[in-house]
Amino acid sequence: MLISKGKNHGLHMFVVPIRDPKTLKPYPGVIVGDLGEKIGINGVDNGFVMFNKYYLPRENQLDKLGGVDENGDYETPFKDPKKRFGASLGILSGGRVHITTISTNYLQKAIVIAIRYSAIRKQFGPENSIEEIPVLEYQQQQIRLLPYLAATYAMRIFCNWFSASHVTMSINSVDDDGPARGIELHALSSCIKPLFGWTARDGIQNCREACGGHGYLKAAAIGELRNDNDANCTYEGENSLLLQQTSNWLLGIWPKRYETGIADTPYGSIDFLKNVDQLLNEKCVANMPEELTNHITLIKTYKWLTAYILKMTYEKVTRLKAEGKDNFQAKNDSQSYNAVSLAIIYAENFVLNHFYQTAIKFEDAACRGVLLDLVSLYGAWMLERHLSSLYMGGYMSGEMGWWLREGVLKLCARITPQAIALVDTLAPPDWCLNSVLGTADGQVYKNIQEHVMTYPGAMSRPTWWRDVVFWQTYVPSKL
Amino acid sequence: MLISKGKNHGLHMFVVPIRDPKTLKPYPGVIVGDLGEKIGINGVDNGFVMFNKYYLPRENQLDKLGGVDENGDYETPFKDPKKRFGASLGILSGGRVHITTISTNYLQKAIVIAIRYSAIRKQFGPENSIEEIPVLEYQQQQIRLLPYLAATYAMRIFCNWFSASHVTMSINSVDDDGPARGIELHALSSCIKPLFGWTARDGIQNCREACGGHGYLKAAAIGELRNDNDANCTYEGENSLLLQQTSNWLLGIWPKRYETGIADTPYGSIDFLKNVDQLLNEKCVANMPEELTNHITLIKTYKWLTAYILKMTYEKVTRLKAEGKDNFQAKNDSQSYNAVSLAIIYAENFVLNHFYQTAIKFEDAACRGVLLDLVSLYGAWMLERHLSSLYMGGYMSGEMGWWLREGVLKLCARITPQAIALVDTLAPPDWCLNSVLGTADGQVYKNIQEHVMTYPGAMSRPTWWRDVVFWQTYVPSKL
Numbered sequence: 022m023l024i025s026k027g028k029n030h031g032l033h034m035f036v037v038p039i040r041d042p043k044t045l046k047p048y049p050g051v052i053v054g055d056l057g058e059k060i061g062i063n064g065v066d067n068g069f070v071m072f073n074k075y076y077l078p079r080e081n082q083l084d085k086l087g088g089v090d091e092n093g094d095y096e097t098p099f100k101d102p103k104k105r106f107g108a109s110l111g112i113l114s115g116g117r118v119h120i121t122t123i124s125t126n127y128l129q130k131a132i133v134i135a136i137r138y139s140a141i142r143k144q145f146g147p148e149n150s151i152e153e154i155p156v157l158e159y160q161q162q163q164i165r166l167l168p169y170l171a172a173t174y175a176m177r178i179f180c181n182w183f184s185a186s187h188v189t190m191s192i193n194s195v196d197d198d199g200p201a202r203g204i205e206l207h208a209l210s211s212c213i214k215p216l217f218g219w220t221a222r223d224g225i226q227n228c229r230e231a232c233g234g235h236g237y238l239k240a241a242a243i244g245e246l247r248n249d250n251d252a253n254c255t256y257e258g259e260n261s262l263l264l265q266q267t268s269n270w271l272l273g274i275w276p277k278r279y280e281t282g283i284a285d286t287p288y289g290s291i292d293f294l295k296n297v298d299q300l301l302n303e304k305c306v307a308n309m310p311e312e313l314t315n316h317i318t319l320i321k322t323y324k325w326l327t328a329y330i331l332k333m334t335y336e337k338v339t340r341l342k343a344e345g346k347d348n349f350q351a352k353n354d355s356q357s358y359n360a361v362s363l364a365i366i367y368a369e370n371f372v373l374n375h376f377y378q379t380a381i382k383f384e385d386a387a388c389r390g391v392l393l394d395l396v397s398l399y400g401a402w403m404l405e406r407h408l409s410s411l412y413m414g415g416y417m418s419g420e421m422g423w424w425l426r427e428g429v430l431k432l433c434a435r436i437t438p439q440a441i442a443l444v445d446t447l448a449p450p451d452w453c454l455n456s457v458l459g460t461a462d463g464q465v466y467k468n469i470q471e472h473v474m475t476y477p478g479a480m481s482r483p484t485w486w487r488d489v490v491f492w493q494t495y496v497p498s499k500l
Numbered sequence: 501m502l503i504s505k506g507k508n509h510g511l512h513m514f515v516v517p518i519r520d521p522k523t524l525k526p527y528p529g530v531i532v533g534d535l536g537e538k539i540g541i542n543g544v545d546n547g548f549v550m551f552n553k554y555y556l557p558r559e560n561q562l563d564k565l566g567g568v569d570e571n572g573d574y575e576t577p578f579k580d581p582k583k584r585f586g587a588s589l590g591i592l593s594g595g596r597v598h599i600t601t602i603s604t605n606y607l608q609k610a611i612v613i614a615i616r617y618s619a620i621r622k623q624f625g626p627e628n629s630i631e632e633i634p635v636l637e638y639q640q641q642q643i644r645l646l647p648y649l650a651a652t653y654a655m656r657i658f659c660n661w662f663s664a665s666h667v668t669m670s671i672n673s674v675d676d677d678g679p680a681r682g683i684e685l686h687a688l689s690s691c692i693k694p695l696f697g698w699t700a701r702d703g704i705q706n707c708r709e710a711c712g713g714h715g716y717l718k719a720a721a722i723g724e725l726r727n728d729n730d731a732n733c734t735y736e737g738e739n740s741l742l743l744q745q746t747s748n749w750l751l752g753i754w755p756k757r758y759e760t761g762i763a764d765t766p767y768g769s770i771d772f773l774k775n776v777d778q779l780l781n782e783k784c785v786a787n788m789p790e791e792l793t794n795h796i797t798l799i800k801t802y803k804w805l806t807a808y809i810l811k812m813t814y815e816k817v818t819r820l821k822a823e824g825k826d827n828f829q830a831k832n833d834s835q836s837y838n839a840v841s842l843a844i845i846y847a848e849n850f851v852l853n854h855f856y857q858t859a860i861k862f863e864d865a866a867c868r869g870v871l872l873d874l875v876s877l878y879g880a881w882m883l884e885r886h887l888s889s890l891y892m893g894g895y896m897s898g899e900m901g902w903w904l905r906e907g908v909l910k911l912c913a914r915i916t917p918q919a920i921a922l923v924d925t926l927a928p929p930d931w932c933l934n935s936v937l938g939t940a941d942g943q944v945y946k947n948i949q950e951h952v953m954t955y956p957g958a959m960s961r962p963t964w965w966r967d968v969v970f971w972q973t974y975v976p977s978k979l
Contacts, residue, residue, distance in 0.1 A: 045965040057955040060708075060716050060723030069952065148828045161740050161835040222705070229539075229730065233738050237539050237731055244539030244730070248723065251708065252716055259712050261640050333902075349627045356640040358905045408888035413901040422892040423812075426837045473548065476536040486524040 025089045031106060032113075034083040039070065050075040061248030086112075086194065104200035111190050111203025116257040117210035118187040124214075124221035125176040127250040131221075131243055132173050133448045134459030135166055135228035136440050138235065141465045156231075157440065163433040165231050168402040169224035170436070170443060171395040175376040176217055177447070182375065183213070186288070202287045204270070209290055211258065211266035212368035218253040218260055225250055235458055235465075240472045242456035261356075264364035268334065269352070271363060275335045290371045293324040301328055305417045313421065314428035316377055316393065319400035322416070323370040326407055329414045330366050334359040366407065373400045391439050398432040405429055504568045510585060511592075513562040518549065529554040540727030565591075565673065583679035590669050590682025595736040596689035597666040603693075603700035604655040606729040610700075610722055611652050612927045613938030614645055614707035615919050617714065620944045635710075636919065642912040644710050647881040648703035649915070649922060650874040654855040655696055656926070661854065662692070665767070681766045683749070688769055690737065690745035691847035697732035697739055704729055714937055714944075719951045721935035740835075743843035747813065748831070750842060754814045769850045772803040780807055784896045792900065793907035795856055795872065798879035801895070802849040805886055808893045809845050813838040845886065852879050870918050877911040884908055 023033035040047055047053045052071040059067065082088040086109050087097030099105040139157035146153040156162045187210075190202045229236045229243045236243050254260045271291075274281055278294045286292065293300075303325065307313045337359050341351035352360070376399060380392035404411070405425055411417040436443075451460045457468040473479060488495075502512035519526055526532045531550040538546065561567040565588050566576030578584040618636035625632040635641045666689075669681045708715045708722045715722050733739045750770075753760055757773045765771065772779075782804065786792045816838050820830035831839070855878060859871035883890070884904055890896040915922075930939045936947040952958060967974075 043969060045961045045969060054952065055955065055958040056717065057952055057958060058718040060718060146828075148826055159835075160833050161840060164836040165740070226701070230733055230739065234734055237734055238535065239537040239539060244727065248727075251723070254709055255713055255716055260709065261644070347627055349625075354639050354909075356638075357643040357909060361640060409891060409901050412888060412891035413899065420892065422888050430833075430836060473533060473536055476534065479534040479536060482524045490522060490524060 023087075023089070023095075025093045025095055028095070030087065030095055031102070032109060033087065034109075035077055036081045036083065037075075037077060038081075048075070060251055061245065062252055098195045099200070101200075107200035107204040107207075108194045109203070110207040111187075111199070112194055114203075114206050114210035115187060115191070117214040117263075118183050118206075120214050120253050120257055121176070121183060121210070121217045122180045124217040124250060124253045125173065125180050127246045127253075128169065128221040128224045129173050129177065129447050130449065130454055130456075130459075131225040131228040131246050132166065132170050133444045133454060134241065134243060134456045135231050135236070136170065136444045137448075137460075137463060138232050138458040138465055139166065140441055141463050142233075142235075157437060160430060160433070162231060163437055164430065165227045167433045167436050167440065168398055168429070169220070169227060170440065171399040171402070172220050172224060173447060174392070174395050174443070175372055175399045176220065178379050179213075179372050179375050180217075182379075183209075198284070198287050201284055205286060205288050205290060208267045208270040209288065209368070209371065211263050212364040213372065214257065215254070215260035215264055216365055216368040216372070218250070221250045222247070222254060232458055235469065238457065238469075238472075240457045240469075242454070242459070261361060264361050265352070265356070267364035267367060268360035271331055271367060272335055272338060272360070275331055290367070293327045293370060297328050300325055301332065304415065305411070305421055307421060307424065310424040310427040310431065313425045314397045314401045314432060316381075316396060316400070319397065319404065320374060320377060322404060322411070323366075323373055323400065325414075325416055326404070326410060327363075327366050327370045329416070330359070330363045330410065333414075334363045362407075362410075369403050373403070391436070391443070394432060394436055394439075395443075398429065398436060401425060401429045401432065502566075502568070502574075504572045504574055507574070509566065509574055510581070511588060512566065513588075514556055515560045515562065516554075516556060517560075527554070539730055540724065541731055577674045578679070580679075586679035586683040586686075587673045588682070589686040590666075590678070591673055593682075593685050593689035594666060594670070596693040596742075597662050597685075599693050599732050599736055600655070600662060600689070600696045601659040603696040603729060603732045604652065604659050606725045606732075607648065607700040607703045608652050608656065608926050609928065609933055609935075609938075610704040610707040610725050611645065611649050612923045612933060613720065613722060613935045614710050614715070615649065615923045616927075616939075616942060617711050617937040617944055618645065619920055620942050621712075621714075636916060639909060639912070641710060642916055643909065644706045646912045646915050646919065647877055647908070648699070648706060649919060650878040650881070651699050651703060652926060653871070653874050653922070654851055654878045655699065657858050658692075658851050658854050659696075661858075662688075677763070677766050680763055684765060684767050684769060687746045687749045688767065688847070688850065690742050691843040692851065693736065694733070694739035694743055695844055695847040695851070697729070700729045701726070701733060711937055714948065717936065717948075717951075719936045719948075721933070721938070740840060743840050744831070744835070746843035746846060747839035750810055750846060751814055751817060751839070754810055769846070772806045772849060776807050779804055780811065783894065784890070784900055786900060786903065789903040789906040789910065792904045793876045793880045793911060795860075795875060795879070798876065798883065799853060799856060801883060801890070802845075802852055802879065804893075804895055805883070805889060806842075806845050806849045808895070809838070809842045809889065812893075813842045841886075841889075848882050852882070870915070870922070873911060873915055873918075874922075877908065877915060880904060880908045880911065 023030045038048060039051055039053055050073050052073075054068055056067045056069060079089065079091070084096075086099070087095065087105050090096055097105050099108065136157065139162055140155050142156050143153035144156050157166075187206065190199070190206055193199055194203065225243060225247045229241075229247065232241060232243065235241060239245070257263075258266070274285070274291060274294070278297055281291065281294055305313075305318075305322065307318060312318060334355055337355045338351050341354055342348070346354065373396070377393075377396045380389060380396050383389040383392055405422075408417070408422045408425065412422065445461070448454065448459075448461065454460070457472045458465055460468060502509045517527060518530055518532055529552050531552075533547055535546045535548060558568065558570070563575075565578070566574065566584050569575055576584050578587065615636065618641055619634050621635050622632035623635050636645075666685065669678070669685055672678055673682065704722060704726045708720075708726065711720060711722065714720060718724070736742075737745070753764070753770060753773070757776055760770065760773055784792075784797075784801065786797060791797060813834055816834045817830050820833055821827070825833065852875070856872075856875045859868060859875050862868040862871055884901075887896070887901045887904065891901065924940070927933065927938075927940065933939070936951045937944055939947060962968075
């Protein structure tokens with residue numbers, strides 16, 4: 022907080038020197054230390070710092086959006102403090118925008134390892150055949166991996182756009198639409214950071230399990246990806262808590278939905294509110310599985326779902342307030358199944374739309390076809406997890422849920438023959454992937470054999486073997 | 501496989517000496533080695549072993565259920581080879597039965613740590629108050645932890661019974677009902693091992709995230725629990741694959757459901773098939789949230805759900821066969837959303853019933869009340885995740901799903917004041933829990949401070965600090 026002449030101007034940023042560059046000792050008034058070993062990312066130092074009457078020169082202000090002059094008077098290019106706050110929120114989203122990319126990178130590595138391994142590893146086979154088939158050809162292996170392959174594509178494509186958008190917004194933060202962009206980007210980064218962190222968490226776990234015991238080897242490199250990604254679910258805002266930044270913003274928009282215009286949504290993330298009353302009265306009209314997984318249906322269904330959960334959450338908060346709860350309590354008691362789901366579904370809706378818009382514009386027709394299958398799989402697989410809400414809200418009925426599931430399975434089967442090409446496109450070089458299961462040449466068993474046979478001590482007796490065999494002949498200690 | 505005089509008698513067990521006890525070197529014909537570092541449980545050696553024309557004496561047979569005599573003739577106390585197979589399956593379940601206990605132990609430690617921490621850690625507070633409140637009082641923290649507390653109780657109680665049952669069955673394996681018990685225990689262990697492994701996996705992860713950045717410290721001990729538990733999802737049968745042992749058995753019973761009697765289900769796990777046609781025609785009749793979470797409703801709903809998914813899975817396999825697929829392919833293509841869900845739901849149904857039967861008999865009335873709340877929470881929380889199937893099958897309709905969710909949240913709120921007493925009951929001694937966040941005295945911040953401040957090197961400059969500051973003055977290498 023910047024406080025000057027008795028007035029609190031809110032959140033501001035400063036450059037704070039911690040250590041004297043000549044001695045690397047902390048400056049007087051600063052206590053700083055390392056936090057010790059963590060579950061993962063131990064290559065990054067995390068520490069604590071305490072300040073005691075520690076003074077900074079005025080030049081250390083990062084005052085593009087506001088600061089004090091020599092006389093301590095506050096100066097800002099914004100007349101409206103809310104706009105200054107909006108612009109600074111957008112810039113502060115940088116950490117979260119960056120984390121969406123980190124999560125994507127981890128999942129990208131894991132999915133390459135698991136799919137390459139699954140194409141090589143064989144197990145069982147058709148009746149009356151001595152040939153075994155690659156595990157990737159089994160439905161249950163496909164459903165564990167291919168939706169995460171689709172998710173990786175959606176995330177990779179999204180991150181590239183998201184990072185660029187954040188940079189552009191930061192540069193133009195004092196422009197007219199800077200504050201509106203800042204606020205919407207804050208809402209987006211506060212739910213997409215959790216969405217991608219959790220998708221990577223679950224995807225990496227699926228990859229680990231899909232590789233069986235081999236995946237449990239440290240040399241498979243999946244365990245470390247999981248431990249590293251874990252931090253993405255916590256820093257820059259604990260995921261569950263952070264989602265409130267998004268849901269609170271959406272809850273504030275709902276009662277003003279008829280007056281909401283382009284100025285409120287420069288990134289278009291609340292387009293689902295257009296004609297929302299009419300939208301909420303619609304029902305799914307699909308007559309067969311394929312109709313449920315085509316892009317138009319999926320995108321429309323997501324629109325409906327986002328609006329429905331927003332409406333339900335708003336109504337719950339309103340009801341709790343009518344029952345006498347204050348705003349703090351009413352919001353807290355509307356998180357689980359409501360506000361938390363709302364923020365995640367809003368994020369999924371936005372990422373799905375972005376994925377679709379990018380895929381449909383891809384020039385090469387054959388590649389575009391595969392990309393559009395990935396869009397369908399990503400959308401249908403996510404929707405399947407919200408099936409109950411689609412039924413409770415009356416949008417779906419009868420057997421439609423089973424059709425959607427059939428659709429997901431059919432898409433998995435259709436994408437399987439492309440899976441290796443798709444992961445080869447994503448794969449970093451072998452030395453970077455650093456996994457015995459995931460090398461580009463598919464030599465899984467040679468890699469494992471070389472790793473195991475040359476592991477220090479793997480083939481020898483333990484150094485203390487004599488103590489096990491001859492302990493009875495040892496002269497006892499006289500102590 | 502035991503093969504004698506040209507005949508294959510199937511799966512049999514032997515004691516196989518690997519190393520010479522005088523030298524600890526492998527016997528000739530045996531190649532054995534360690535597999536190298538794993539993601540977790542590195543205190544346990546995992547290795548590989550290869551045999552090349554390696555001979556064992558006949559005495560090394562574990563031949564209680566069958567083996568060869570001096571002349572190579574096969575001898576067994578069972579006339580029917582299927583019964584011998586059934587009995588040996590039951591005994592071989594030992595590994596899986598044991599793993600259900602290991603998973604439970606890990607989750608038990610994690611939930612103690614996370615709930616104790618959540619009662620101490622404060623964050624934010626009511627409007628117009630400077631007091632912050634413990635994070636455990638927030639709905640979203642409760643929903644992440646309390647269902648897993650209920651699950652831990654269900655699992656702990658179940659494991660005690662499961663282990664004892666397995667021992668009894670093994671001792672009495674050649675009794676008349678030994679084979680039937682063996683087969684049913686095999687079906688149970690093949691789905692409860694996955695269920696508990698996955699529940700522990702997700703519960704530990706929730707505990708980790710619920711403890712925020714502090715939970716990411718290695719000293720919190722949750723990361724290691726996760727890495728160790730991970731193996732439970734893979735060994736003694738990869739979870740997803742292992743579930744087929746259960747679903748195949750159930751699919752075999754479905755067409756014979758009218759003739760199925762007590763002899764086929766000595767443990768009562770297929771009681772849900774009684775009057776199943778009538779059951780499947782019923783609908784949920786609850787009129788308010790509380791009715792959905794009472795024990796009778798929950799248990800009946802689970803019965804319906806288990807029967808419904810079994811019927812749907814059987815019909816899918818039948819349909820695929822009618823379309824020309826062979827048994828292998830038809831079964832493979834009915835795994836996701838069907839056979840896999842079937843085996844898990846069947847496991848949940850059995851564990852829930854066991855939990856209820858145990859809780860209702862608890863003598864102390866006050867404790868019984870709390871235990872029954874845990875039963876309700878466990879059942880309602882699991883059912884919520886199958887809501888879509890309850891709607892698709894026509895059992896639920898309208899707003900019932902939202903009521904069930906309200907019921908889960910109310911149960912969480914009701915159990916919260918008991919949460920510390922409930923984890924104190926489960927908690928091992930502090931030295932065994934070994935977590936800075938989870939000590940019985942609740943001194944979280946003192947523990948963290950002591951741990952961090954005394955961590956080697958935490959408060960000092962790195963040993964190579966001069967290389968950072970003075971590198972420009974160093975005499976360059978002449979190489």
